[in-house]
Every structure is written in structure tokens, then in C-alpha cells.
Amino acid sequence: MRRLYIDWMRAVAVLCMIEHHTFDAFLLPALRGSRPDRFFRFMGGVAAPAFLFLAGLAVVLMLERRPDWRKAARRGLWILLGAYLFRFQEWALWFGAARLSDLLRLDILNVIGVALVLVALVWGAFRKLVPSAAFVAFAALALVVALVTPALWAAPLAGLPVLLADYLRGRSEHALFPLFPWLAHAFAGAAVGVLIARSKVDEALFMRRLALGAAAVAALTLALDALPVQLFAQGDWWSTSPAYFLLRTCSNVLLLCACWLVERRVQPASAGLMARLGRHSLIIYWVHIEVVYGRWFWRARGTLDLPHGALALCGVLAMMVALVYLIEPVKALRQKVALA
Numbered sequence: 195m196r197r198l199y200i201d202w203m204r205a206v207a208v209l210c211m212i213e214h215h216t217f218d219a220f221l222l223p224a225l226r227g228s229r230p231d232r233f234f235r236f237m238g239g240v241a242a243p244a245f246l247f248l249a250g251l252a253v254v255l256m257l258e259r260r261p262d263w264r265k266a267a268r269r270g271l272w273i274l275l276g277a278y279l280f281r282f283q284e285w286a287l288w289f290g291a292a293r294l295s296d297l298l299r300l301d302i303l304n305v306i307g308v309a310l311v312l313v314a315l316v317w318g319a320f321r322k323l324v325p326s327a328a329f330v331a332f333a334a335l336a337l338v339v340a341l342v343t344p345a346l347w348a349a350p351l352a353g354l355p356v357l358l359a360d361y362l363r364g365r366s367e368h369a370l371f372p373l374f375p376w377l378a379h380a381f382a383g384a385a386v387g388v389l390i391a392r393s394k395v396d397e398a399l400f401m402r403r404l405a406l407g408a409a410a411v412a413a414l415t416l417a418l419d420a421l422p423v424q425l426f427a428q429g430d431w432w433s434t435s436p437a438y439f440l441l442r443t444c445s446n447v448l449l450l451c452a453c454w455l456v457e458r459r460v461q462p463a464s465a466g467l468m469a470r471l472g473r474h475s476l477i478i479y480w481v482h483i484e485v486v487y488g489r490w491f492w493r494a495r496g497t498l499d500l501p502h503g504a505l506a507l508c509g510v511l512a513m514m515v516a517l518v519y520l521i522e523p524v525k526a527l528r529q530k531v532a533l534a
Contacts, residue, residue, distance in 0.1 A: 198469055199450065201468065201472030202453040202468050202469065202472060203244060203450050203472070204245070204248050204475050205469070205470075206244070206449065207244035208471050208472065212478075212507070212510055212514060216503070216506055217231070217234045217238075218234075218235075218238070219487055220495060220498045220506050221500070222497065223496055243445075243446055245302060245475070246302070246305060246309060247379045247380065247386075247446040250381060250382065251387035251390070252383075253266050253387075254317060254332075254388055254391065255390065258392070263315065264314075267315060269310055270306075270311035270312075274307030275307075277303035277307055280480060281298075281299060284487075287488055288489055298357060298360070298368055299370060300360055300370055300371055300372060303479075304361075304371065305371045305380070312377070313380060316332065328388050329385050332384040333385040335381040336379075336382040336385060336443070339374055339381065340375050340436040343374045343375040343378075343436070346362060347363045347364070347374070360372065375433075375439055379442065379446070386404070401451045401455070402451075404450075405451040407447075408443075408448050411440060471514070471515075473518075477518075478518070482510060482513075482514055485510060494506070
């Protein structure tokens with residue numbers, strides 16, 4: 195049975211992603227750092243951790259139903275290949291105006307692809323052990339990645355190939371989403387996925403406990419992070435801090451619980467717009483990036499004030515809604531042909 199609240203949460207991430215990218219692309223440079231700009235960027239920051247969290251969660255739920263971890267790992271490899279095809283498409287559509295080195299930029303799809311492979315491998319390694327082993331493994335891996343990140347970002351790594359160093363940390367312009375710390379969000383989602391799949395209590399009670407646990411961890415994290423003595427060297431708090439990772443994880447869990455509550459009370463049907471946006475998040479990501487950052491509207495880049503930026507956002511959202519309503523009949527037809 196498909197859990198629609200997961201589609202809802204993915205749809206929330208889609209909306210935050212489109213908002214951030216549209217304003218980032220089209221608003222006037224003079225608005226950078228303003229209060230609206232900071233708010234838009236904060237809301238846009240919801241998207242990437244949520245997508246990775248849901249990637250880990252969804253693949254575990256799939257594996258708990260159909261334990262074919264090799265198929266899940268192959269799916270991750272296909273997404274990783276798709277990330278490089280996406281970069282090639284971006285480069286090609288600029289008709290030679292883009293830099294060839296942009297083909298090696300690491301974006302969210304790269305991390306999702308690697309994360310799906312690793313989550314599938316870990317689940318496969320621990321599936322036959324005691325029921326709690328997989329949860330402990332994923333939670334431990336998430337913490338290890340988060341705790342190692344500050345030291346890894348500070349290390350020289352001069353002897354490693356540039357591409358490998360980019361994958362490990364975000365110290366270059368090509369490493370938009372390095373594996374450290376972003377992998378931690380996928381492992382955290384996988385840990386929550388194990389809890390959801392193997393819960394024996396009523397779903398409402400489980401969600402209530404999950405939300406209370408996330409709130410308690412968030413409060414403890416804030417209290418520890420406010421202490422004058424810190425365990426880790428101070429770097430970019432928004433990039434490498436383990437406290438930031440924990441708070442983002444807690445916010446992802448709380449958002450998941452909120453989406454469960456809203457979907458249960460407001461949207462019982464599977465054909466709702468939010469569910470559609472969530473189901474087609476990958477194609478929306480692929481197309482909207484080309485719309486806002488591609489060659490087609492480059493003359494409008496960095497030229498809009500807030501009211502006109504809001505109109506541009508409405509236009510991009512309308513295009514993406516039209517896209518998902520066009521896709522679904524095509525997918526349904528393909529399924530009928532496959533079954534015939």
C-alpha cells in the first residue's frame with residue numbers, strides 16, 4: 195500500500211525547491227541578503243535534506259515489502275548515471291557557452307544515486323540479523339557521517355583525485371552536494387523507514403511517538419549547541435555542524451508526521467495535486483532546472499523585483515503542474531501497453 199503522506203512530504207520539498215531556484219535565478223542582485231531573500235533561502239533549504247531523507251526512507255520501505263536489494267542498488271546506479279546525463283543536457287543546451295568542467299558538478303541527484311546504492315547494500319547486509327540491527331546500522335552510519343564531516347572538510351586531501359575530493363567534501367565550486375554530510379540525511383531516513391515498516395503499534399500512536407521523540411532530540415541538540423564548550427572545530431555551521439544535521443533530521447521527521455496528519459484529515463484521495471507533485475518529483479526537478487537556469491529565459495536572470503519574481507514563481511509552478519497532469523495519462527498508457 196502506497197503511503198500518501200510520503201508523496202505529500204516530497205511535494206512540500208518540490209514546492210520549496212521551485213521557490214528557491216526561481217527567486218535565486220531571477221531576483222535582482224540588490225535583494226541578496228535582504229530579509230525576504232534570507233527567508234526564501236531558508237525555506238528553500240528544506241528541499242535537499244527532505245529529498246535525501248525520503249530517498250533513504252522510501253527504498254527501505256520498498257525493500258521491506260520486496261527484499262531485492264540488488265534491484266534497489268541498480269536503481270541507485272541508474273540515478274547516478276542520470277545525474278551525469280542531466281549535466282550533459284545542461285551543457286549541450288547552452289550550445290557551447292557553458293564550461294566543459296560543469297559536466298563534473300555534483301548535485302543532489304549524484305548524492306541520491308550513491309545513497310540508494312549504499313542503503314540497499316547496508317539493508318542487504320543486515321536483513322537476516324536481529325530486527326533492530328538494520329535500524330542501529332543506519333542510525334550509526336548517519337551519526338558517523340555527521341561527526342566525521344567537520345574534520346573531513348578541514349583536511350587537505352591534496353593527494354586525492356579532484357573528483358573524489360569533490361565527492362567527499364564541498365570545498366570546490368563543483369561540489370554543490372558532497373557526500374559528507376548529505377549522505378547522513380539518507381541514512382537517517384532509512385533508519386526511520388525501518389521503524390515505520392516494522393512498527394507493531396497503531397499508526398497514529400506511532401506517529402505521535404515519532405514526533406515527540408524528534409522534538410525531544412531537537413531540544414537537546416539546541417541546548418548542547420548553546421554550550422560555551424564545543425566538541426568540534428567551528429567551521430561553517432550551515433554546512434558541517436553535526437548539530438545542524440540533527441536539527442534538520444528532526445525537522446524532517448516532524449514534517450513527515452505533519453504530512454501524515456494533513457493527508458489523513460484533508461486529502462483522502464490518491465489523485466490530489468500534492469500527491470501528483472510528490473510522485474513526479476524527479477521529472478519536475480529535471481525540467482524546472484532547465485526552465486529557471488537554462489538558456490531559454492537567461493535575459494530575465496537577475497532582473498526582477500519581488501512582485502515580478504512572485505509572478506515568475508507562479509508561472510514556473512503552473513508549468514510544473516501542467517507537466518504532471520500531462521505525464522500521468524502517458525504513464526497510464528504505457529502501463530496498459532506493457533500489460534497487454
